[in-house]
Amino acid sequence: MKIAIASGKGGTGKTTVAAALALSLTEEFLAQSTLKAHTLLGQPPLFLDCDVEAPNAHLFLNPETRREEPAVLLIPEVDEAKCTHCGVCAQVCQYHAIAVVGKHVMVFPQLCHACGSCTLNCPEGAIHEVPHTLGMLLGGPAVGNIDFAQGVLNVGEPMAVPVITQLKRWSGAADGRVIILDSPPGASCPVVATLRGADYVVLVTEPTPFGLHDLRLAVEMVEALRIPLGVVINRDGMGDDGVDVFCRQHGLPVLMRIPFQREFAEGIARGRNLLEVAPDRTVDFHRMFSAIVEQIGGVSS
């Protein structure tokens, strides 16, 4: 079962919630709960940090890197000896990543979406594809034996999506376990790439006008993706009731409220998991997990 933790507005607490949820589903934290018998909880969860532009979940889950693989995109390379500068490659490219100017062919790797159109359409067979490294995939065991993986986009590369899709594929099968996807902020392509295929989306928000504004956008996006969703209100008490009113009007379940408390912020700032700072919150995370399972009607893979 794949649970994605997203937001809309950045900085609302996605990673805090995702890392705490993951920890709550490990053996030590399940010991006192009836949930430990659940079929999906026989092994610790898989955690994917899909915020490849600014991954930070590793700060709270302390993984050991045991495997690494470059995230790669296949981009065109032109054999100038065979090229007749006919310009067909530039005409078919939807992204303007290849340009033919006089007797020069120019490739712009940062614009290339690796669709292969130029390579396929070259009448002289002068184009072949070469790997262009965009970033790195890293994985290994983390606290509580959580199976952890993250993607890191190289500085200067504009496209996060290929790293995210490769991370999801690299991390292997989902059957019989819980997968937690820590999403990037916002509602654009990297978020959609993270959420695709998820069974449930948790939207973390803050009870302020900014939080509400971006929550609306995120809800629209998740509803367009047709994935069931619920809301976590973090820093509850710091703002107004706009988010509550919106959730009620929209029929969105509020799965959890995390109050605005200084010691939570201090703990997070020190890289401590929320459940280390406030272990009594474990029960809330278990309750949230049960509510999610019930909302989507049982076990899905």
Add this chain to the structure above:
Amino acid sequence: MKILVTAQSEGLDALIDMRFGRGAFYCVVDTETVTCESQANPAINASGGAGVQAAQFAEELKVDAVLSGHFGPKAADVLRAAGISMFLLGDSETVRDAVSRFNAGQLQRFD
């Protein structure tokens, strides 16, 4: 000489547009007769690579130079490869004034 000036609307009395890749209109000017032909920029709504597309468009028009407020790195690469010179404009002049300053050699080249 044939030059391209980015403009906010059509005609020689239009204000120049500071953007090259996403400039609203392209005014193709004959510097000797000071006449122009304006067209809407085909690259303006490209989701990416607007500069690359605009520079290729300039090459197809066979202009010798392009006048604008700013050139992005990809547009500049393509224009350089095409042998088209780039010149920088101030932010509130008309196309006509820009052409006069060009003809008087008063414009700064962008390399």
